[in-house]
Amino acid sequence: MKKAVILLSGGMDSTTCMSVAYKEGYDMYPISFDYNQRHKRELECAKNVAEFYKVKQHKIIKLDNVGGSALTDFTIDVPDYKGDSEKIPVTYVPARNILFLSYAVGYGEVIDAEAIFIGVSSVDYSGYPDCRPEFIEAFQKVINIGTKSGVEGRPIKIITPLINLTKAETVKLAVKNQAPLHLTTTCYKGGEKACGICDSCRLRIKGFKKAGIKDPIEYEIEIDWRDNK
Template sequence: MRNEKAVVVFSGGQDSTTCLFWAKKQFKEVIAVSFDYNQKHSLELECAKKIAKELEVEHHILDMKLLGQLAPNALTRSDIEIKAGEEGELPTTFVDGRNMLFLTFAAVFAKQKGARHLITGVCETDFSGYPDCRDIFIKSLNVTLNLAMDYQFVIHTPIMWINKEETWKMADEMGALEYIREKTLTCYNGIIGDGCGECPSCKLRKRGLEDYLNSKNK
């Protein structure tokens, strides 16, 4: 696998940066792809760009602004409040079709680059109920992409079955915990590092970090 090329779907957040470190250990050549979908915090793209540069990874930003127009959500609209899902409803941060489109465009891009491996930081263990983070969706899309382009892609999901505590452990084992803690942007309010501490994403990240550090120090 070390001799092959991989494309990482990269947001500059905790999960995708953990996956980027993982990919650098697994593959000889790694390319990061980010998406501009009119997210409120353009700092996310600046953060991704900076991390890729520091880790010496080729980085591309693809224009997906139409997605923000088609699927109104709290990440692209200031008039929509960030709220967790209630009574079976999805959170307001869910963007219809986002992972499907991101992976599809990443695959088209990867084929042009001669890469067969796609890496994404989706997770079914600690997630907000997003249907496009499920393993069954990833496997289905993998088959569809291979058939659509007559090209054998493999979609890797290194953190699919681990929770946030275990994701921090994975980062630590790769020697990247402090880097990921200080440099990544997970916060829905656009604050790098430990974030605002109040949004659902920050709470999940903080709880996982505290659980890991507590277990490590026992």
């Protein structure tokens, strides 16, 4: 059976990616990362998602974070959503996807995987530079020329099922694939209930509203799911 490494955060996007890999018949090997993020609740969600799909092995890799982000530095507040901005937000974690993909490629070579699934999107997203198509294309070139499998003509392929999807389209895809969205969380603040006001929550809420679907997770604030704005 063909194998795939899944970058599984425990959020909606990575879980939707996992549902795509499952539908496409991959033997899935999810990996998650503990980089001292304040939203560590995602790791528990990742464990639950991995158990839902009955995977053979789910790795959680411990990384020392480099700081400089509201998600890893507790002296920097997670900002409330203030609308679209051209600036890279303080929730950007320096080189996060570079590190994650590097580990995924190494692990992929060990288990002889054909693909890596990552839930990046360049449509409804927070403006992170490591979520853009240009970044994925560049990293694919690194795999092609910097790994044994690549040099031998069978490079591991980075698969990004969500990169051109809106959040509403991602929600619809997840529901179509019966992804366990009730087991996920997206909130940057990492509480038992999602805050509903951080950038990540607002993007998720917007996606569900535009999809015309009620989010199965709980929020600290009351949300009118009939309002698609």
